[in-house]
Structures are given as C-alpha cells and as structure tokens.
Amino acid sequence: xxxxxxxxxxxxxxxxxxxxxxxxxxxxIDGSKFFQEIRDREALVGIKCQSCGRVYVxxxxxxxxxxxxxxxxxxxxxxxxxNAVTLVNYSFIDPDTGKRRPVPYxxxxxxxxxxxxxxxHIVRTKGRESVKVGERVRAVFxxxxxxxxxxxxxxxxVKSRSN
Ligand SMILES: [Zn+2]
Numbered sequence: 001x002x003x004x005x006x007x008x009x010x011x012x013x014x015x016x017x018x019x020x021x022x023x024x025x026x027x028x029i030d031g032s033k034f035f036q037e038i039r040d041r042e043a044l045v046g047i048k049c050q051s052c053g054r055v056y057v058x059x060x061x062x063x064x065x066x067x068x069x070x071x072x073x074x075x076x077x078x079x080x081x082x083n084a085v086t087l088v089n090y091s092f093i094d095p096d097t098g099k100r101r102p103v104p105y106x107x108x109x110x111x112x113x114x115x116x117x118x119x120x121h122i123v124r125t126k127g128r129e130s131v132k133v134g135e136r137v138r139a140v141f142x143x144x145x146x147x148x149x150x151x152x153x154x155x156x157x158v159k160s161r162s163n
Contacts, residue, residue, distance in 0.1 A: 018098070030059035033073055038152060039145040046115050048072040057115040077113030079138040079158060082131050084109040085123065096150060106130050110137060110155060124154040131157055 027035070030047055034057075037043045047059035051066040055074055063070055085108045094101040108123040108131060123131050124140070131137065137155040145151040 028061065030061055030070075030073075032147075034058040035147040035149075035151065037075075038141070039147045042078070042139075042141045044076045044078055044112060044119075044139060044152075045073050046076050046112075048074045054116040055114055056117050057112055057119050074114065076115050079136055080110040080112035080115070080119070080155075082108045082123070082133055082135050082137055083111050083118055085131055085133060087130050108137065108155060121149075121152060122154045124156050126156070128157075 034045055037045045044057065045059065046055040046057035047070045048055045049063035049066055049068065049070050050072060051068050052063060054063060054065075055076070056063070056070075057076060059070070059073060061069060085106060087104050088107055089104045091100040091103045093099070106123040106125055107120060109118040109120050110123075111117075112119050121139075123137055125131055136158040138158050140153050140156055142151050142153040
C-alpha cells in the first residue's frame with residue numbers, strides 16, 4: 001500500500017551553518033565626519049540646514065522638508081534628554097559579535113543638546129530597570145574607537161537616582 005505524503009514522517013529538518021556576508025558600505029562625507037569626530041575627539045556633531053535651521057544627527061546630505069543640500073557641520077553636546085525609551089527583552093543576534101545580545105537592556109531615543117531629531121542608542125542604567133522620559137543622559141565613549149557607532153559605548157543618566 002502506498003504511503004501518502006501526509007502519512008510520512010513530517011518532522012522538520014534544519015540545516016545549521018554560518019552565512020558569511022562581507023560588505024563594504026560607504027557612509028559618505030557627512031557620515032564619515034560624524035564618526036571621525038567621535039573617534040578622534042569624543043565629540044558628537046550634526047549638520048545644519050541653512051534654509052530652516054534644523055540640525056540633524058547624524059549628519060546627512062539633504063534636509064528632507066526643504067530638499068536642499070546641507071554643508072554646515074555643528075558641534076552638539078554629548079548630553080541630551082530621553083524622549084522615548086523601551087526595555088528590550090528579546091535577544092537577537094548582535095551583528096557585530098554574532099552572538100545573542102544579553103537582555104534586558106534599555107534603548108533610548110535621545111534629543112541631543114543642539115539637535116532637532118532623535119538619536120537612538122543603548123542607555124545603561126546601572127541596576128535600575130529603566131530611565132524615564134525627560135531624564136538627561138550623556139554619551140560614554142568606548143576606550144578603543146574604530147570610527148563606528150559602537151564608539152559610543154552607551155548613554156547613561158547624568159545624575160543617578162537613588163533607589
Ligand atoms: Zn531645512
């Protein structure tokens with residue numbers, strides 16, 4: 001008697017391997033300036049639109065609302081205010097390490113001093129569960145910098161709250 005396909009062993013098989021996907025992505029003049037300033041001076045910079053005055057971080061070539069090319073790099077503060085925050089409990093594969101990122105961790109959307117758009121990064125809370133919207137944070141830089149976003153190790157609250 002013939003075995004129909006739904007009567008066969010239908011357990012799912014898996015193939016495990018590591019996919020190697022080398023790439024080189026040009027980040028442009030403005031993106032390079034952003035990471036160079038972090039790497040060389042631990043300074044955060046944005047770019048200012050001469051038409052509307054908005055300051056964008058990280059710098060980009062064109063102001064979207066005005067649709068004009070921007071040229072003026074401006075230095076921002078290394079501090080800002082948390083505008084939104086989320087507690088991440090899902091451990092995904094960190095593309096930099098190839099390993100699962102330990103959870104939980106806090107991800108904040110930060111309005112850096114002198115900028116008009118939000119900059120997102122990890123916020124380390126030193127034992128606290130999270131930070132609050134409106135709380136001031138500052139950038140803490142990695143000891144070894146390579147011209148990457150990880151050169152900002154994390155942000156941390158400017159003043160520690162008592163527990
Ligand atoms: Zn503009």
